[in-house]
Structures are given as structure tokens and as C-alpha cells.
Amino acid sequence: MHILTIGAAGMLGRKVTQRLVDDEGLGGQKIDAMTLVDVVAPDAPAGFAGKTTTLAIDLSAPGTAAQLIATRPDVIFHFAAIVSGEAEADFEKGYRINLDGTRDLFEAIRLAHVADGYFPRVVFASSIAVVGAPLPFPIPDDFHTTPLTSYGTQKAISELLLADYTRHGFFDGIGIRLPTLCIRPGTPNKAASGFFSNILREPLVGKPAVLPVPDTIRHWHTSPRSAVGFMIHAATMDLAALGPRRNLSMPGLSATVAEQIEALRRVAGDDAVALIRREPDPAIIRMCEGWAPGFEATRARALGFTAEDSFDAIIRAHIEDELGGAP
Amino acid sequence: MHILTIGAAGMLGRKVTQRLVDDEGLGGQKIDAMTLVDVVAPDAPAGFAGKTTTLAIDLSAPGTAAQLIATRPDVIFHFAAIVSGEAEADFEKGYRINLDGTRDLFEAIRLAHVADGYFPRVVFASSIAVVGAPLPFPIPDDFHTTPLTSYGTQKAISELLLADYTRHGFFDGIGIRLPTLCIRPGTPNKAASGFFSNILREPLVGKPAVLPVPDTIRHWHTSPRSAVGFMIHAATMDLAALGPRRNLSMPGLSATVAEQIEALRRVAGDDAVALIRREPDPAIIRMCEGWAPGFEATRARALGFTAEDSFDAIIRAHIEDELGGAP
Incomplete structure (x- = not known):
């Protein structure tokens, strides 16, 4: 099994990678290779017996997505994004990375699917930023996405693309709307x-x-530990149960x-x-x-996602x- | 006042154009010029005293959107789209016309805004295809968009872009989710x-x-006559009342x-x-x-949109x- 993680140098990417190493596999399957990419080359995880490839990439640069897909990874974790504040301040960069980068990835997979039937699992990190005030409490699963940031807009658009590409059978996708992760390790940041x-x-x-x-x-809120759990569950569960609604508000x-x-x-x-x-x-x-x-997260809970x-x-x-x- | 209508050869485009001619203006302002564009050159309307320019264009071709915006139209009606069946059958064409064409238009307006403060009204024809089954009845205004067609996906994405570009102050946009138009004039079609x-x-x-x-x-359902009314109201009402939620399910x-x-x-x-x-x-x-x-359309009714x-x-x-x- 070959895993591709885009955004592997970030907090979530590093933790998911370490969890895969610790578990010595994914969903009962041995992992032979991991490709870890980010804007800066991620560290190779300690203790992984398989082949690790680390790359510094710009996902939105021409040809990059096709290059990542050329090796036909079985599972793709797509966590890469520039954060909310930067996407708001730099309109063009936000759309280039968070929207075009994601669409380029989906397109590269589609073209590979058309070429040889390639059909990976795609786990996309979305965000509660897809909703915007005024908000009810709790927010139901069928609440509309009216984001109040460009970041939230780019995540909401990526969700729509993921669902449509999945519906057409180009890949098997799931979007995970993460709560705010708490407690974030590290030092106080400016977010x-x-x-x-x-x-x-x-x-x-x-x-x-x-x-x-x-x-x-x-x-x-949810812990980074639960967020990692969401991603592993998303990568291994039977997605047929989701039907065409592939984006889920996570429990928290x-x-x-x-x-x-x-x-x-x-x-x-x-x-x-x-x-x-x-x-x-x-x-x-x-x-x-x-x-x-806060969200009801009724569907996600019924599908086996758990949090503190x-x-x-x-x-x-x-x-x-x-x-x-x-x- | 200068009006640009994209998709002017379609049923709605022709009827809105005729209504503008009959009204001899828009919102109490005289119309000096109309630019009517579509994939085939639209007919110039009879009885219009101002200047009419008709153009056959491919909105998604490089430079086309910038060319349309170069004359700085005050109001832009964006009705152009390939229809649901074609967008479903030809995946690439659907995204090229219905998503990239719309985004190119919004980008051309943004760049003009950055250059000289240009700030037009943009009236976008969206569709009830942004929602997908299972659906409640009536569908509330805050129901999520989970389209079951690529056409609906492209309209839902365009709605998100319109709201974000408006929130940033690049233009004053409104998206109109049209019911099925009934009775469509003409001959039976294959839709x-x-x-x-x-x-x-x-x-x-x-x-x-x-x-x-x-x-x-x-x-x-709503009549073509009501749909024209929606577009005229959308082009003339004070949009500040909408706040950042710029896409409205119309009454029907x-x-x-x-x-x-x-x-x-x-x-x-x-x-x-x-x-x-x-x-x-x-x-x-x-x-x-x-x-x-059917939809509740509570917000649209409160904002003065009316139907049969x-x-x-x-x-x-x-x-x-x-x-x-x-x-």
C-alpha cells in the first residue's frame, strides 16, 4: 500500500504519519511506501520500515499534481492549505493554493482514472469555516455553507468538487470538517x-x-488525537454508506x-x-x-467518528x- | 447606464432585454448602451434608442472576460451556462463554461476594481439544481447545497465565488436561484x-x-415573466439588506x-x-x-421578490x- 500525504509537514500531517508508522499499516494493510509532501520537505518519520519519499512542492504549480499521481498512491490525504488569515489578506494566493491546488489534484486523479481506471481513496481536510454567522446552536448537518472568509469559501468549493468527482466515479472521496483543534502543541501562534x-x-x-x-x-473543539482518528477512520471505512453526500461535520x-x-x-x-x-x-x-x-454531527457519529x-x-x-x- | 448581458440569446436573456427596452430604462435610469453576448450573436432588440453591441463569444476563452469588462458596464446579467444534461455528459466542457467562464468574469471585474475602483452590479442566474435529494418539503432557505449533477455543482460553486467577491467589495453581487420556468415558450425540447x-x-x-x-x-415552478421580474428586481434593489448571504432561493x-x-x-x-x-x-x-x-423562499419574499x-x-x-x- 502506498500513502500520499499532501501537507505532511503540518501538525495534522505529522501526527497522521506517525500514527500510520505506529500502527504498522492502515486498515489491516501493510504500508510499503509513503510519499510526504509540503511546501517545505517534511521530515521522514522515525521507525518506518517501508520506503519514504519526501518532497518540497507547490501543489498549484503546473504539472505538480500529475507528478504526485504518477506513482498511483492508494490513499491520498490532502491536508495542504494556507491558513485563514493569509488567504484573507492575499486573495490571489488563497485561491491559487486552496482552490486551484485542490482542483489540480482532483483533475490529475481524474485523468489517471480515465487513462487506466486508477481509483484512490481521497481524504480531504475541510473546516468548520465553511459555515458563517448567524449560526444556530447546535448547527445541523444540513445547514448551508455561507462562509465569511475566503478560506472557508475555498474549503466549501473544494467540498463540492470532491463530491462531484466522487459521484462521477473518478475517486472515492470524503471531506472531514474539522473542529478547532485544541490543545495545539507548540508555541503560541498568531492565529x-x-x-x-x-x-x-x-x-x-x-x-x-x-x-x-x-x-x-x-x-x-476536538483534540489533535481525535482529528488523527477521524482521518484514519475516513481512510479505512466503507464510504458507500455516505451516498453522494461526502462531506461530514465531525463530532467535537x-x-x-x-x-x-x-x-x-x-x-x-x-x-x-x-x-x-x-x-x-x-x-x-x-x-x-x-x-x-457547535454542530450536531449526527451523521458522522452514526458513521463511527468519535471525539472527546x-x-x-x-x-x-x-x-x-x-x-x-x-x- | 450600460448593461452587459451574458447569455443574451437564451430565453431569459431575450426576455430581460425586451423588458429593459419596454421599460425604457432600469431602476429609473436611462439605458444608453446594451452589450448582448452569447455563444451565437444575439439579435439586437427592436425599439431600443440606445447603442446596441452584439457579440458571439466564448466566455471561457482567454481574454474574453477582460474584453467584456473593458467598457465598464454598470450592470452585468450573467445568464450563460451549458445545460444540465450537457454538463453531465461532457465533464470538461461543463466545468470550462459554467465554472471557469464565471470565475473568469468575476476575476476580470476584480482586476478592474483594483485598477480603477470599478464596482458593477452583478446579477447571476443560479438554479434549484444546487440542492439534491433527499430533500425536505418545503426546503428552508438555510438548507445545504448537495447537488446531484455537475451543473448544480458548478452553480453552487459560482454562488460561493459571487458571495466571496462581493464580501471583499469587488462588485455588488446577487445570485438568483430560479425555479423551473414554466411555461417555456417555443417547441418541445429534450430537457x-x-x-x-x-x-x-x-x-x-x-x-x-x-x-x-x-x-x-x-x-x-415560476413563469418566465416572474423570472424576468426577479432579475429586474435583483438589478435595482438595495443589496445591502442581504448582508453577506447573497444567493437567494426565489419564490415560486x-x-x-x-x-x-x-x-x-x-x-x-x-x-x-x-x-x-x-x-x-x-x-x-x-x-x-x-x-x-418546493422552497420556503422566506428571505426572497421578504426582500420583495414575487411570483404566481x-x-x-x-x-x-x-x-x-x-x-x-x-x-
Whole structure:
């Protein structure tokens, strides 16, 4: 079995790759080869017995998608995207990478299908950014996609393309609408949503963190561990059960910032909570009032996708996966 | 005022053009020039005092969109598309015309906006094909777009692009999701949905017509006259009221085939109804069981869009507009 991961240098790409190595296969099949690509060449995973190819690519450059498909990977994880803030600020680059790059990939697969019947599984990382305020709570599976960012627009368009290419039989595709991933490992970043992770990750290691929004803000979260689980399940499940509706809102946990903080208190104590400094930021408050408070995710749950059911569990997953089991 | 109509040779394009000529303007403003384009050069309308330019174009050919925008039309009606059956059968052509053609147009406007602040009104003809079965009845305004045709996919993607380009301030756009137009003038065509019009239009002039589906099939209709009204209203109303959700399901009439036939009986008598011959066609039955039974269209009605509230009115509109007032 040959796996191609596009966007393999990102957090999700690295974690999915490591999970494949740890599992020594995918869906009971041995993995012979992994091709890991991103705008910078990803690291080869430690401990993989098969062949690893790492490449630095620009997916939207002419010929790149065809080159990636030339070796006919069996499963393609497509996680590559420029992030929301950059896609909003650089309109042309956002459409070039997030839309044209995805369409080029789908087209390369289609042409390979037409040439020799090639029919891979395609697992696409979509986003809750496909919906836009005003939003009900919880958001039903059949709620319309009216994104309020170019990033969300590009993800919503990619979802439509994925469903249509799948319906025509060019590949077997599934789109995974990821909740906000929390707790993101690493260092605080400039993403407007970064505080959801910062206010937990930093105090867990004795560092201060800034909370720029009121405690009452409600949002939709899942752990990186669950996100990896979504991708593995998406890559191995029987997709016939989805019918033509190939894009699924994933399960997650709807929680207010206050609920996040109380979970931190239960797991790590008052001293950890005392490291959170409140510095309201009107720009971030305005943005996050438009973010998704939570989804029903009825279909995804029925199809076997699972996520944490408490913020305590999300914090414990971070402690186990990133901190060696103890804060 | 300068009007550009893309797809001006089609039924809707011709009727909107004639309405503009009859009204001697748009929204109280005099029309100085009309540019009418299509894959074949449209006829110049009779009785127009301003300048008419007619062009045969391929919207998706390099440079075409920029050429159309070079004269900076104030209002752009974008009706051009290849139809559902052709877009399904010829995958590449469908995407080239219905998606790339639309995107090229939007891009040409954006580049003109960046160059000199150009900011036209763009009225886009979308379709109820953006939704796909299973469907509730009535379909709410916030129902998701899960099209079951490439045509519907291309319209749904164009809607997303229109909303995003509008949100960025590149133009002032509105997408109009048209119901099935009934009664279509002309001769019976090969469109799978043609029978909805055939079983009324042909008996009204004493000719036989074939009904390939059961009387119980329910669908969503409006007259060509109402569709023209939608486009004029869309071109003249204050779009600020729409906020960022720029694509609207239009009002229409939800009716079964049986209700259509009873309306024909009331308007034209038993002899007309007797001209309808039942010839069930399993392929057409299968297709139309997936078509939209009707929409709430709450937002569009609140924004002043109006349509017929009975099939009698739809038939009478056809008699007045196409048959000189008498069957």
C-alpha cells in the first residue's frame, strides 16, 4: 500500500504519519511506501520500515499534481492549505493554493482514472469555516455553507468538487470538517483562534497565557488525537454508506471558555488557572462571535467518528501525547 | 447606464432585454448602451434608442472576460451556462463554461476594481439544481447545497465565488436561484424537465403532448415573466439588506402534475386536457423524483421578490405573453 500525504509537514500531517508508522499499516494493510509532501520537505518519520519519499512542492504549480499521481498512491490525504488569515489578506494566493491546488489534484486523479481506471481513496481536510454567522446552536448537518472568509469559501468549493468527482466515479472521496483543534502543541501562534489552546497549553507547563475574549464565548473543539482518528477512520471505512453526500461535520465538544478554564482547574489546579491573564481584544472578540458554537454531527457519529466528551479528556490527551503523561 | 448581458440569446436573456427596452430604462435610469453576448450573436432588440453591441463569444476563452469588462458596464446579467444534461455528459466542457467562464468574469471585474475602483452590479442566474435529494418539503432557505449533477455543482460553486467577491467589495453581487420556468415558450425540447411545459403549452394550441411521469410528482415552478421580474428586481434593489448571504432561493409555486392539469382544465377546458397522453418513462421518473418539490423562499419574499400563487396565473401569463391574450 502506498500513502500520499499532501501537507505532511503540518501538525495534522505529522501526527497522521506517525500514527500510520505506529500502527504498522492502515486498515489491516501493510504500508510499503509513503510519499510526504509540503511546501517545505517534511521530515521522514522515525521507525518506518517501508520506503519514504519526501518532497518540497507547490501543489498549484503546473504539472505538480500529475507528478504526485504518477506513482498511483492508494490513499491520498490532502491536508495542504494556507491558513485563514493569509488567504484573507492575499486573495490571489488563497485561491491559487486552496482552490486551484485542490482542483489540480482532483483533475490529475481524474485523468489517471480515465487513462487506466486508477481509483484512490481521497481524504480531504475541510473546516468548520465553511459555515458563517448567524449560526444556530447546535448547527445541523444540513445547514448551508455561507462562509465569511475566503478560506472557508475555498474549503466549501473544494467540498463540492470532491463530491462531484466522487459521484462521477473518478475517486472515492470524503471531506472531514474539522473542529478547532485544541490543545495545539507548540508555541503560541498568531492565529486569532490561538488563545483557545494557549490558555490551556501554557499554564500546564507553568507559563502565563493571555485570554482576549470573555469567558462566555462558546466554540467547537476536538483534540489533535481525535482529528488523527477521524482521518484514519475516513481512510479505512466503507464510504458507500455516505451516498453522494461526502462531506461530514465531525463530532467535537461544544464548550465555553469558562468551561475550558474549569477543566484546567480540575486537571492542573488553581495555580495553573491563575496564569491566565484577561486582556480583552475587541478585534478578536468581534471575529470569534461569528465562529461556530457547535454542530450536531449526527451523521458522522452514526458513521463511527468519535471525539472527546469533556474538556478534561481533551486536556488529558494533550498531557499524554505531548507532555509524557504528566504536566 | 450600460448593461452587459451574458447569455443574451437564451430565453431569459431575450426576455430581460425586451423588458429593459419596454421599460425604457432600469431602476429609473436611462439605458444608453446594451452589450448582448452569447455563444451565437444575439439579435439586437427592436425599439431600443440606445447603442446596441452584439457579440458571439466564448466566455471561457482567454481574454474574453477582460474584453467584456473593458467598457465598464454598470450592470452585468450573467445568464450563460451549458445545460444540465450537457454538463453531465461532457465533464470538461461543463466545468470550462459554467465554472471557469464565471470565475473568469468575476476575476476580470476584480482586476478592474483594483485598477480603477470599478464596482458593477452583478446579477447571476443560479438554479434549484444546487440542492439534491433527499430533500425536505418545503426546503428552508438555510438548507445545504448537495447537488446531484455537475451543473448544480458548478452553480453552487459560482454562488460561493459571487458571495466571496462581493464580501471583499469587488462588485455588488446577487445570485438568483430560479425555479423551473414554466411555461417555456417555443417547441418541445429534450430537457428531462421539458414535459412540465409541454403538457400545458402544446394543448393550449391544440397539439398533443406526452406526460412521462405520474400525476403525483411535485415540483417548483415560476413563469418566465416572474423570472424576468426577479432579475429586474435583483438589478435595482438595495443589496445591502442581504448582508453577506447573497444567493437567494426565489419564490415560486409548488404543484403536482395533477394540479397543473386541473389548472389547464379550468383555463382551456376538457378538450385541452384530453390532448395529454400518458407514456411513463422510467428514466425521467427516476430523475424527477430527486428534484426539488418546493422552497420556503422566506428571505426572497421578504426582500420583495414575487411570483404566481396559482398555476392558473402561470398559464394566463403564458397566454398573455406568448399567445396574444387568447389560447
